Amino acid sequence: MYLSIYDFSSFFQSIDNWLTSTFPEPIATIIVWILIGVSAIAFTALLGLSLVYAERKVAAWFQLRIGPNRVGFQGVLQTVADITKLIMKEPLTPGTSDKFLYNLAPFLMMLAPFIVIGALPYAEGLQVMDLNVGVFFVTAVSSIGVLGILISGYSSNNKYSLIGSMRSGAQVVSYELSAGLAIMVIVVMSGSLQFSEIIEAQRDGWWIFKGHLPVWIAFVVFIIAGTAETNRGPFDLAEAESELTAGFHTEYSGIKFAFFFLAEYVNLFIIVVLATTLFLGGWMPLHIGDWEAFNNIADIIPPIFWFLGKVSALIILIMWFKWTFPRLRIDQLLTLEWKYLLPISLVNIVLAAFIILMGWHF
């Protein structure tokens, strides 16, 4: 087994050893759970804050503006201030809404990302749980999120919310198909559903480089479908502020709104991490075949930086879409999926299988 000084697993192993040696077995397990839970919450919150800040800066960059620049150095504390404001605001519940579902929806929205971030690989050994069906688990669980949108729209008793959530329902369910098929191409190539093995398969080159045509198609399809799944522009029909005021979260305020807001960004992060892991080698440094010298130089940069670099690049790409393109109309959105992306993905997966059968990939 290849060993790296940047491997986190020995660090976590030592914490685990210390806990089990200091405390009895059940208590040690509970402490581990709590530690994981707390770090997951902290990580999500930090992620939300930094992504919102990044979005505002990227938007400003595209829009000839400066962006937030008053609170803290270069406005880095702006989002903290915003969240503080949202927490202190009164979370209203409309009198005619279905109160139980209305209050449940924001938590459902947050539930899916919380579960999913545990299964994602961030660096060597930096992963809560390396499931042997990791890819499948992530795609399955992340679709719970649409339930939150549907419930929030239905329970708000607001027609704009209802239209927004119905749009979103149709959209997410449709685009999951192509996203799933795009993922399948990589699964077929790697021969595994486990994240660690998919990354390991890219040690001699990322799939985007050695996968030929099917992977390129799958990557484009996945980015489009992923953007659609996260309800981001140009597919932000569920919110569509110029048509539906604020779509499914029109009636939400305060911290409940913040949950929707946060969930959008965490979902974006999850999609981008998936894309990175599947197509761009996750934390794996750039390796080219058997070029020993080049590979060793690439290895000097810690995997966590490779990972963050790739993720940031993709996040900026997706933000770029949002701030450039106009929004699609609902029928055009579904046409794009059912008449173009889905047939392409289906043909693509056959193509991928054929290429693997002939052994044409590297």
Added chain:
Amino acid sequence: MTNEELTNTITSWFPDVEFIEEGSQYLTLLVTKDKLMDVISKLKEDPSTHFDYMFCLTCVDWPEHFQMVYHLKSSDLDHMLVLKVNLEDKEKPEVETVCKLYATAELHEREVYDLFGVVFLNHPDLRRLLLTDDWEGYPLRKDYVDEINIVTL
């Protein structure tokens, strides 16, 4: 068509319409209330006049009558004409709607109804347009009194 030709043509169709000579840059035609629909539809339908564009529709509250003013133009022949109808009954002004001929009249007539109280017969949807449904009186009438909102100098 020049104004003279228009005058001749219209007189040949409707010998009893009255032309108002003074005080306007456009050729002005005064018709009676019951003749309005005949005149205006003939003016619109006939290819030699073809007044198909109504660029203004309004009303003036004169002391002895209401006067409906229709500004007409032909989109291809480029001549213009003003049609006027005097509504003598100040208590209950009524006139036939022209919105079957000019779609723009629908909103303009609602506005006139709203502000002058002129009732347009056979109008598809005659309701208050700008003011609230329970507004009392018709503000653009000269006898409208509102001591709070209207400051007289």
Added chain:
Amino acid sequence: MEETIISPDGTQEYFINMGPQHPSTHGVLRLVLTLDGEIIEKVEPHLGYIHRSIEKMCEKDNYRQIIHLTDRMDYLSAHMNNHAVSLAIENALEVEIPDRAKYIRVIMDELTRISSHTLWWGVMGMDLGAITSFLYGFRDHEYITEIFEETCGARLTMNYNVPGGVMFDIHPNFVKHVKDFIADFKTKLPEYDTLLSGNVIFLERTKGIGILTKEDAISFGVTGPAGRASGFSNDVRKKEPYGIYDQLDFKEILYTDGDTYSRYKARIDEMWESIKIIEQLIDNIPEGDFQAKTRKVIKLPKGEFYQKVETARGELGVYIVSDGKMNPYRMKFRSPGFSNLSALDRMARGGKIADLVAIMSTLDLVVPDIDR
């Protein structure tokens, strides 16, 4: 409201109040939509949320004061509104205004047209979901606003026209700044095309959407770029020239499709024409008076006066009925937005909510202009 209508397949119509507080009605316009799912069956405008009864106020004011009210109608075409009233008064008084004032007025009108269209372009992009265009549009809008501020002292409601000319002479830097702006804007306008006009999603969203036939445009009295996109040739600057428009070389933009995209293109092309007009004038502003002598208290002769002006939205008509006193007996503003709005129902029926937003955007409604 009325009885619920249930269609044979069991679906039910429902109503939505779009506005008076809604991001894409751009002001306090309220539309009651009858919807079948996402498909629009009927659009019914409810007006009056910003009705100030300007026509009634005019009956109390003298002619100099009236001009100041007109700024507040279509605030994005403030100069043209002022121009219309001034012209109506001047024609009634038969005052010959100096050439310098005529030139300044036309330059100001065309600058206003560009500034209105740049703002419209930004908002149009925003309505379609491309928020970035809003800031690009505002960048150029701001430039013109600063030129206005320098000469008129105000950025939005300029009040620059008075009966007989303009209120005061142009600022010494005016010519230079306008030239700078034109040179700058000529490089910026192609950016508009690269950001929106060629975008696939944009074309999908606008081509063939909200078609208004020429017959309907005439019947509804849809004027301005919206009417000309349907082939209704009604540019007042060409048909009934005022100011010095008859001496200028510019094209009337005409399209025949009548869809949202044509209305979009018509406005973009109009900006190029406006640039052309300003370029013809800016170097040749004649020396001389900027205002003709008029009496302090203006009294119009008895009669009726109608003046048309092409604003950024279409044909603005000012109808003055005078009984010889110092204030008009009746004043009517035929606002372009009011007539353009009436065609909205015809254009939006059968489309989706998203189409309605695009159509409304290309009609370029300014609510104070509609309500007056």
